[in-house]
Amino acid sequence: MIISKPQPPMIELAYEMVQHAYAPYSGYRVGACVETEDGCLFGGCNVENLAFGSTMCAERNAIAAMIAAGKRTIRSMALVGSGDQLCFPCGACRQVMREFARPNVPIYLLDINKGHVQTAILDWLLPMPLEGFQKQKEQLTRTK
Numbered sequence: 335m336i337i338s339k340p341q342p343p344m345i346e347l348a349y350e351m352v353q354h355a356y357a358p359y360s361g362y363r364v365g366a367c368v369e370t371e372d373g374c375l376f377g378g379c380n381v382e383n384l385a386f387g388s389t390m391c392a393e394r395n396a397i398a399a400m401i402a403a404g405k406r407t408i409r410s411m412a413l414v415g416s417g418d419q420l421c422f423p424c425g426a427c428r429q430v431m432r433e434f435a436r437p438n439v440p441i442y443l444l445d446i447n448k449g450h451v452q453t454a455i456l457d458w459l460l461p462m463p464l465e466g467f468q469k470q471k472e473q474l475t476r477t478k
Contacts, residue, residue, distance in 0.1 A: 340442040347377045348412040355379035363416040366392035371407045376400040393427035408435035414444040428460040
């Protein structure tokens, strides 16, 4: 499998989203960018809440923006966090990503200092997803 590199507009949107994050409790800001199969880009940032369970992750916010625009399939995704280390998606975000992406989708993990990109594959990040409905959806898509 050939893994492409993220395109500059995708990287720029992910970095821009970090600036929009609302993280007054942890101070850890995250930006995400989803690229759809037709090349559309959707950004998302984390939005914290004092009731921590109500906090919304950047990845899921970007996916929600994609869904709200009528798109359904992720081609790739870029993530950047404001910390010193690369930002990996949480388990809930990985499962939501899998709902709208094939297992071999690249997830680009960007360094906040813009010097390093690590590429992960969704299947590596979530090797055993809940996928009963997903498998049915893929089978229906293949038969159309």
